Amino acid sequence: MTGMSAAPGPGRPRDPDVDRRIARAALDVFGDTGWAGFAMEVVARRAGIGKATLYLRWTSKEALLTHALNTGLVRVADVDTGTLRGDLVELAAQILGLYGGPSSRAALRLTLEAGTIPGVAENYHAMREAQFHAARAIVRRGIDRGELPASVSITMLLDTLAGGAMMHALSTPREKQEDPAAHAQRLVDFLLQGTFTRVDQP
The missing domain is CATH 1.10.357.10 (Tetracycline Repressor, domain 2)
Structure with missing residues (x-):
């Protein structure tokens, strides 16, 4: 199914666990504060990482939120169980x-x-x-x-x-x-x- 995607910024090989923590933190921040309060610094603090780690992966908060939504939200998708x-x-x-x-x-x-x-x-x-x-x-x-x-x-x-x-x-x-x-x-x-x-x- 088509979803949101964003190309990560340049950097070292990705650590899946760090990526999951970032996505979880980004969704929590967006859910708590909306777009007006969504900031790279706030997400980094919630995820327990340095802000530089975020910028090695995503160059903007738009790209970061897109990634989090693409990987962290339950997808409503077609299913075919036969009935x-x-x-x-x-x-x-x-x-x-x-x-x-x-x-x-x-x-x-x-x-x-x-x-x-x-x-x-x-x-x-x-x-x-x-x-x-x-x-x-x-x-x-x-x-x-x-x-x-x-x-x-x-x-x-x-x-x-x-x-x-x-x-x-x-x-x-x-x-x-x-x-x-x-x-x-x-x-x-x-x-x-x-x-x-x-x-x-x-």
Whole structure:
């Protein structure tokens, strides 16, 4: 799936552990302060490294944030388990992981601010387009297999699924949230039951 990418700056061979710490710190800083408070110095301090280490890898804070978003956020991607229910459960679990996981604040900030961040907006738009087409492909496969009627509104079904998963992740206290996989199954079963009930009504 298409995602955000940024070429690293020149320097020594990369240490994957350091890269992970930097990406984690960058997402935490962006989630806490937004773009206005996102600075190389702050990320370096949060990651426990020297600022020079960052500049050996990325020449700008735009490139650093792009890398962190590309490597640290849960991706909403196409999946094909062989059944519509299985595919939708996987899709719901991905959304729950994105907005309920450790990078949830950064994901939410991104939806609000991505369009105004130089060098990030274009990549974010491409990522969202890929996610949109992947989600619709899941439903179209279900229609092609006869698991959904052709008359079903793909947009309404996906809006309901994504909105339900996102709101659960954002509004339910973390200590009261059930296992994401279990909640994804309950959400999909509820949605599909309602979909077929509406379709079968005279």
